Amino acid sequence: MRIALVSEHASPLAVLGGVDAGGQNVHVAALATSLAAAGHVVDVYTRRDAPGLPERVPFAPGVTVIPVTAGPEAVVPKDDLLPLMGEFADALAAAWIADRPDVVHGHFWMSGLASLDAAGRVDLALGGHLPVAQTFHALGVVKRRQQGARDTSPAERRFLEPDVARRADTVVATCSDEAFELKGFAVPSARIAVVPCGVDTAHFTPDGPVAPRTERLRLLTVSRLVPRKGVGNAIEALGRLVRAGVDAELVVIGGAGDADHLETEPETERLRAVIDAEGLQDRVVLAGSIEHGELPAWYRSADVVICAPWYEPFGIVPLEAMSCGRPVVATSVGGLIDTVVEDVTGLHVPPRDPEALAEAVGGLLADPQRRRRYGRAGRSRAATRYSWSRIAADTLRVYGRLTDRERLALRTGEA
Numbered sequence: 482m483r484i485a486l487v488s489e490h491a492s493p494l495a496v497l498g499g500v501d502a503g504g505q506n507v508h509v510a511a512l513a514t515s516l517a518a519a520g521h522v523v524d525v526y527t528r529r530d531a532p533g534l535p536e537r538v539p540f541a542p543g544v545t546v547i548p549v550t551a552g553p554e555a556v557v558p559k560d561d562l563l564p565l566m567g568e569f570a571d572a573l574a575a576a577w578i579a580d581r582p583d584v585v586h587g588h589f590w591m592s593g594l595a596s597l598d599a600a601g602r603v604d605l606a607l608g609g610h611l612p613v614a615q616t617f618h619a620l621g622v623v624k625r626r627q628q629g630a631r632d633t634s635p636a637e638r639r640f641l642e643p644d645v646a647r648r649a650d651t652v653v654a655t656c657s658d659e660a661f662e663l664k665g666f667a668v669p670s671a672r673i674a675v676v677p678c679g680v681d682t683a684h685f686t687p688d689g690p691v692a693p694r695t696e697r698l699r700l701l702t703v704s705r706l707v708p709r710k711g712v713g714n715a716i717e718a719l720g721r722l723v724r725a726g727v728d729a730e731l732v733v734i735g736g737a738g739d740a741d742h743l744e745t746e747p748e749t750e751r752l753r754a755v756i757d758a759e760g761l762q763d764r765v766v767l768a769g770s771i772e773h774g775e776l777p778a779w780y781r782s783a784d785v786v787i788c789a790p791w792y793e794p795f796g797i798v799p800l801e802a803m804s805c806g807r808p809v810v811a812t813s814v815g816g817l818i819d820t821v822v823e824d825v826t827g828l829h830v831p832p833r834d835p836e837a838l839a840e841a842v843g844g845l846l847a848d849p850q851r852r853r854r855y856g857r858a859g860r861s862r863a864a865t866r867y868s869w870s871r872i873a874a875d876t877l878r879v880y881g882r883l884t885d886r887e888r889l890a891l892r893t894g895e896a
C-alpha cells in the first residue's frame with residue numbers, strides 16, 4: 482500500500498519535550514516506521530517549519546518526510562496554524578494528483594481538515610474515492626471542558642473538528658474514552674476504530690544502563706512542562722510523603738531546553754514556586770528535556786513512575802514506563818484508563834488529588850515486592866498489547882477495510 486500520513490505540526494523530525502512536541506511526534510514517527518517495516522511505502526507530510534529543509538527527507542527504510550510549504554519557514558505555534566491550512570491542502574492536493582496514494586491518514590484535527598479538502602480534490606481530478614482515516618490525538622471538546630477560557634485553540638475548532646470526525650471515512654481513536662467522546666459528535670460506531678498508540682519495546686526495556694541515582698527512593702515524571710500534566714501535583718505529593726518521613730526524591734523530565742535553559746518557560750516558574758512552598762529544593766530535580774534515546778536509563782532509575790495529568794488524550798509515557806518494567810501511579814483519565822491496569826501494572830488515583838497520589842505512591846514505596854510484581858506485569862502488557870508491530874497490524878486492518886470498500890465501490894460503479 483502507498484500510505485500518506487499527514488501531521489501538520491508534529492513532525493517526526495522535531496525535538497521532543499517542547500510545548501508543541503510530544504506524543505504525536507513519537508506516534509507518527511513510529512507508526513510510519515512500523516507500517517514501512519510491514520512492507521508498505523509511507524510518506525509523512527508535515528509543515529515546513531525551518532528554512533533550508535530538502536523537498537524530501539529520508540527518515541527510515543520506506544519512510545520519507547515531505548516538508549510542505551505553508552506560511553513562514555519557521556516554527557509557528559499550533560494554535561496559529563489554521564489560516565495556513567488552505568495552502569497546506571493545496572500542496573497536498575497537487576502532490577496526490579501527481580502521485581495518488583492508496584490511503585490518507587490525518588493526525589490532529591487540522592491535518593484532517595487539510596487531508597479531507599485535498600482528498601476531495603483528488604477524487605474530482607482522478608475519479609474514485611481516496612479514503613481518509615483520521616486520528617485526533619486530542620479533542621478540542623475535552624480541552625475546552627478542562628481549560629475553559631485558558632484554551633487557546635482557534636474558535637473554529639468547535640465546529641470544524643466534529644465536522645472532520647463526521648466526514649472522515651473512519652476515525653481511529655486511541656482509547657475507549659475517546660471513542661465515547663466521538664459518539665457525542667454523532668460519528669456512527671461503525672466508523673470508529675480503536676487502535677492505541679504503541680511503544681518501542683526493543684528500546685524501552687527493563688534491563689540496560691541505569692541513570693545515576695542517590696540512596697533515596699526515586700519518583701519520576703516525564704512530560705511536556707504544561708500545567709495539565711500535573712507535575713505540580715506530583716511535587717505536592719512528594720511534600721506529603723517527605724513530611725510523613727519517607728526519604729524520597731522526584732526527577733522531573735521535560736521542558737523546552739536542558740536543565741540550564743528551563744527558566745524561559747512559564748510553567749517552570751510555577752513549579753519552582755510549588756517546590757519552594759513544599760520546602761523540597763534538595764529533593765526535586767528539574768532535569769529539562771532528555772533525548773528520547775536516553776530515556777530508558779531514566780525510567781530504569783525510578784522506583785515509581787508518576788503520570789498525574791488532569792486529562793490525557795492517550796499518554797505514551799505510562800507505556801514507556803511499563804515497557805521498562807516500572808510500576809506506574811496514574812490518574813484515571815483518558816488513555817491511562819486503558820493502559821494502566823489497577824493493582825496489576827500500577828494504581829489509579831483521581832486527577833488533581835495530591836493526597837490520593839501520595840497515599841498510592843507511599844504504599845508502593847513501602848512494598849518492593851508489589852513494585853516488582855507491577856513492573857513485571859507492565860512489561861508483559863506493553864510487549865503483548867502495545868508493540869508497534871501490533872499497532873501497525875491493527876492500523877493496516879483499518880486501512881484494508883477502507884481500500885477494500887473503495888475497490889468494491891469502483892467495481893459496482895463499473896457494473
Ligand code: UDP
Pocket residue numbers: 497498502503504505507703704705734735736769770771772773774776795796797798799801
Ligand atoms: N519525551 C522525551 N523527552 C522529554 C520529554 C518527553 O523524549 O524530555 C517524550 C516521551 O518519552 C513521550 C513523549 O515525549 O514519548 C510524550 O508523549 P505523551 O503521549 O506522554 O504526552 P504528550 O506530550 O503527547 O502530551
